[in-house]
Amino acid sequence: MTGTLYGIGLGPGDPELLTLKAHRILQTVPVIAYPAPDGAPSLARSIAAPHLPGGQVELPIGLCMAVERAPGQGGYDAAAPEIAAHLQAGRDVAVLCEGDPFFYGSFLHLFARLGADFATEIVPGVSSVMAAAACARRPLVVRNDRFAVLPATLPDEALRAGIEAAESVAILKLGRHFARVKRLIAEMGLTNGALYAERVTQAGEQVRPLAETGDTAPYFALILLYKGREPAILGHDR
Structure with missing residues (x-):
């Protein structure tokens, strides 16, 4: 069986605004992925940090914050096969997303690439x-x-x-x-x-x-x- 892809809404920044469901998944999932724009520290990971147990595989997604659509897609193109490999091996992957995954969320781009091929669950977040x-x-x-x-x-x-x-x-x-x-x-x-x-x-x-x-x-x-x-x-x- 393949793993499940989770889009985890983390809320706007306060780690206490995570849902109980998001917290449960972050405590148990073996792989986490998160955006790291232009090599800067990841806001998404910093929000989730107090809830991470440690020992998880981490996949930073390098993003170019360009106005044009095409340059910004390269990070998702590179990350999707790596995430897919973990899912195909039966490992669940949680993609961390500031705010809500489906409200201008970065997870939308990975969902478009992977959602049709793998079991996917969206955990809403505070926008x-x-x-x-x-x-x-x-x-x-x-x-x-x-x-x-x-x-x-x-x-x-x-x-x-x-x-x-x-x-x-x-x-x-x-x-x-x-x-x-x-x-x-x-x-x-x-x-x-x-x-x-x-x-x-x-x-x-x-x-x-x-x-x-x-x-x-x-x-x-x-x-x-x-x-x-x-x-x-x-x-x-x-």
């Missing part, structure tokens, strides 16, 4: 969006509010349309797009309803009004924007 709302102590949506999740990589026209179509919006993947997105929100007259969150639940966490930020932001930052009329949310806006 950065939900964690940011909790850290900011501001609800995301209530009653009939519409909620949109938009990547900052979209052009201005698409971002504007997405913001206009919902009462509550989360804009992710800020990084080098932050100044442009911040300017667009100001042009739409929505700055006062926007919060900025950076590295939520991690060391260096910052949550503050968008109006109080500069023009730079890391990749692991997001904006929560509310333009609805629900007092249950507006009453907690600070």
Whole structure:
């Protein structure tokens, strides 16, 4: 029998936000794989570290964080056969993923390469969006509010349309797009309803009004924007 491929959602950074199921699998699985972008220390592994028993085979997945799609796929192309070899030998493999595996998660790329050939189980994780709302102590949506999740990589026209179509919006993947997105929100007259969150639940966490930020932001930052009329949310806006 072949092994099982697990996509393990680790949450946004706090090791205590793992599910009990994720913890159980990490304690027993013989092989773990995790992204290690551009040779830097792996955030995913650092989140899981307190829950690892030691002695497991570890497979770092070297990733090139490029804007274009093709260069970033090389790490997955190289990792997939190595993971497949362990699965074919009957060894379970847990792929560690920040946040949730199926919410802009790196595991998606391995699932596309291996999911059809091996038994696969997805363990959901807390997303950065939900964690940011909790850290900011501001609800995301209530009653009939519409909620949109938009990547900052979209052009201005698409971002504007997405913001206009919902009462509550989360804009992710800020990084080098932050100044442009911040300017667009100001042009739409929505700055006062926007919060900025950076590295939520991690060391260096910052949550503050968008109006109080500069023009730079890391990749692991997001904006929560509310333009609805629900007092249950507006009453907690600070």
